[in-house]
Amino acid sequence: xxxxxxxxxxxxxxxxxxxxxxxxxxxxxxxxxxxxxxxxxxxxxxxxxxxxxxxxxxxxxxxxxxxxxxxxxxxxxxxxxxxxxxxxxxxxxxxxxxxxxxxxxxxxxxxxxxxxxxxxxxxxxxxxxxxxxxxxxxxxxxxxxxxxxxxxxxxxxxxxxxxxxxxxxxxxxxxxxxxxxxxxxxxxxxxxxxxxxxxxxxxxxxxxxxxxxxxxxxxxxxxxxxxxxxxxxxxxxxxxxxxxxxxxxxxxxxxxxxxxxxxxxxxxxxxxxxxxxxxxxxxxxxxxxxxxxxxxxxxxxxxxxxxxxxxxxxxxxxxxxxxxxxxxxxxxxxxxxxxxxxxxxxxxxxxxxxxxxxxxxxxxxxxxxxxxxxxxxxxxxxxxxxxxxxxxxxxxxxxxxxxxxxxxxxxxxxxxxxxxxxxxxxxxxxxxxxxxxxxxxxxxxxxxxxxxxxxxxxxxxxxxxxxxxxxxxxxxxxxxxxxxxxx
Numbered sequence: 001x002x003x004x005x006x007x008x009x010x011x012x013x014x015x016x017x018x019x020x021x022x023x024x025x026x027x028x029x030x031x032x033x034x035x036x037x038x039x040x041x042x043x044x045x046x047x048x049x050x051x052x053x054x055x056x057x058x059x060x061x062x063x064x065x066x067x068x069x070x071x072x073x074x075x076x077x078x079x080x081x082x083x084x085x086x087x088x089x090x091x092x093x094x095x096x097x098x099x100x101x102x103x104x105x106x107x108x109x110x111x112x113x114x115x116x117x118x119x120x121x122x123x124x125x126x127x128x129x130x131x132x133x134x135x136x137x138x139x140x141x142x143x144x145x146x147x148x149x150x151x152x153x154x155x156x157x158x159x160x161x162x163x164x165x166x167x168x169x170x171x172x173x174x175x176x177x178x179x180x181x182x183x184x185x186x187x188x189x190x191x192x193x194x195x196x197x198x199x200x201x202x203x204x205x206x207x208x209x210x211x212x213x214x215x216x217x218x219x220x221x222x223x224x225x226x227x228x229x230x231x232x233x234x235x236x237x238x239x240x241x242x243x244x245x246x247x248x249x250x251x252x253x254x255x256x257x258x259x260x261x262x263x264x265x266x267x268x269x270x271x272x273x274x275x276x277x278x279x280x281x282x283x284x285x286x287x288x289x290x291x292x293x294x295x296x297x298x299x300x301x302x303x304x305x306x307x308x309x310x311x312x313x314x315x316x317x318x319x320x321x322x323x324x325x326x327x328x329x330x331x332x333x334x335x336x337x338x339x340x341x342x343x344x345x346x347x348x349x350x351x352x353x354x355x356x357x358x359x360x361x362x363x364x365x366x367x368x369x370x371x372x373x374x375x376x377x378x379x380x381x382x383x384x385x386x387x388x389x390x391x392x393x394x395x396x397x398x399x400x401x402x403x404x405x406x407x408x409x410x411x412x413x414x415x416x417x418x419x420x421x422x423x424x425x426x427x428x429x430x431x432x433x434x435x436x437x438x439x440x441x442x443x444x445x446x447x448x449x450x451x452x453x454x455x456x457x458x459x460x461x462x463x464x465x466x467x468x469x470x471x472x473x474x475x476x477x478x479x480x481x482x483x484x485x486x487x
Contacts, residue, residue: 048078054204056068079188089130092134109158109161110158110182111182112181114164114165116190117203119197123192124166139164142167143166143171143172144168150174153175170255212430212434215236215423215425219430222428223428232426235423236438239419240414240419243412243416244440245412246413247404247413248413248442250312250402250438252438254398254435255436256434257396266284268284268301268389269301272298274341288304295356295357295358297359297361298358298367304360307363308399308427309426310425310427312402313421314404314421315422316409316410316417318417325404325410326410327403329374329377332402332403333386334386337386337390338386344380345379353368370384387399387400413442
């Protein structure tokens, strides 16, 4: 057995003396995670007071005290909440003992006997599967936006009779606004209150602000294209009930904006975006190629011309002071986009590089002045521009806009409290009946809240691996038997 060498005492003492001379580094504070807090707390069933408080907070700013009192629901309107010991089917059987009779008597179109509202399309599908023992032979309608167009749902409600609807608040609201869904025959409305997604957020905790209606004055101003140079600002207040811990991302969302149209998708010049001197009249950018005087547009094409250009700032209202939340506008795009797919023309400065070109018709400033605070974030390598040029496959989508810089009060994320979005409203949406949102979210180790892509990769990789083993086994077996295939 070998003996361990002892370290010389002199070396140890000399290191201690050196440490005393050098300043002691401050210990890094361990970053809190929302999972560390919420996983320790046991889930609690929802109570009527939760919904009452939510209504008061939502309408408190725009309505008087008397109007808020009229919005309060009596206790007789509420059924017993699930005490978390029942499955979904057994809970429905308990609160709807006469479901068979209600199902037979219901014959009205555009209406439902029972409406279940939850946070996402995946959760809606999960609830539909779990109510198999309860629903019987009744018809269930999926009321969410994932892979289902709103026109299809409107036609189904108009032509058929459905008993149960399961969907998300956004799609239910859109159907009601278009007179496709009414509540004349609705007897039960169930809120999936306590279920939490991958980020351990409930349906009511997801801060998604629709400012299409709250900025209605600016929206009307932008309907007239002659007002493009007039500034318009609006503010939207909201409250975070719980801390959003970890890295917080701000997204802008568009609804009913079809980036997947064939002519729109190809309306760009990849050669121009690589900084090359090309004749864009021979590209697919038409009609956004040149002006009548022959001046080329930089960048050209319908995608670049329709770039989202609202400016959103976030403020934290702490006691009587207003603190601007620091936001990062660089580092949001992919490395391959920033360094491979998009490059600026080579010149000693950007203004000379884009000399002889002009901004697209709907832009307020030229491409080399997109970010006046950071010269490295201008031209074709501007992060906001790169993210917009990556078109979406669906009409409802969200794009990354900013990241919260984790310093000072926001070192652990966004603390609970009152916040305000200050919005410079530039992007018009009313002409094509679209809507705009601002979303605050976080990510987990597997990415966003939608696990479809991760599941698809795992399934595909597993299938490919198994196929590889099977082919290898067949090859070795045939080789051992010395079996050959001949023509």
